[in-house]
Amino acid sequence: MRQAKCCNNCERGLSIHLTKDILCKYHGVVTPDYVCFKYKERSESTASRQKNYKCIHCEYFIVQLDSPNEHLGKCKLFSAREFDGTTRNVCSKFSKKMLIEVS
Template sequence: MKQVKCCNNCERGVSLHLTKDILCKYHGVVTPDYICFKYKNSCESASSQQLNFKCLHCEYFMVQLDSPNEHLGKCKLFSAREFDGNTRNACSKFSKKMLIEVS
């Protein structure tokens, strides 16, 4: 089955869960069916990258601020117990954490 080129499956887009729109690295917020000339296919690399993601990279992982270990925290969805997010592989509900750099 051939995958349709659109921002919904572009490697450079991040899903916004509230509105189902896509946050594009180049164009800002766009609709999921939008397509631009900077489209990059993510179907080959997504499966291999998914294996490398840990709980620490997920937006649902909450880091304990008062802990000396920066990888210690808990999952908003599944866990009431603290664990090391760098040791567990990402689950099926994984949603990549958006990093915002402040300068």
Template sequence: MKHKKCCKSCERGLSLHLTNDILCKYHGVVTPDYVCFRYKESAASTASKDVSLKCIHCENFIVHIDSPNENVGRCKLFSERHFDGTSRNPCSKFSKKILIS
């Protein structure tokens, strides 16, 4: 399956979850299927190739607060049971977690 070039999978774009649009570093707010000449494939789109990315790196992974292990949580898209996020590879809905410091 060939990967489609679009701002949704660009390294320079940030997902705006409220409207499902993409905030581009160069063009501002654009639609997810927009693509420009500055497209750069992100690490999230090559998640299946990168073995270092796990479920815990996904923005859909919710950490379980009551657990003594900080890696235990659940996926808000697929699972109601708790599991160790460092032991599973990411799924097709993987979206890299943005860390704000």
């Protein structure tokens, strides 16, 4: 089944998890159902790029702060036990963690 043409499934958009909006490369913050003339459907090349991501890159991976290993943590969705986030590939619920730098 083909997905509807919208920014929610555009290759150029990143999901903003706080508000469920999309950060568009060209138009800034837009609603998930917005669509513009620069829409580009996510292709297999995008999916293959996600294979390089590990669990530690996912927003659902919770790092254990009291652990000496900074890569040790739990998956908020699936796991009740700790594991090394750099060794596992991402699952189907992968959502890239947004990095916020404070200066």
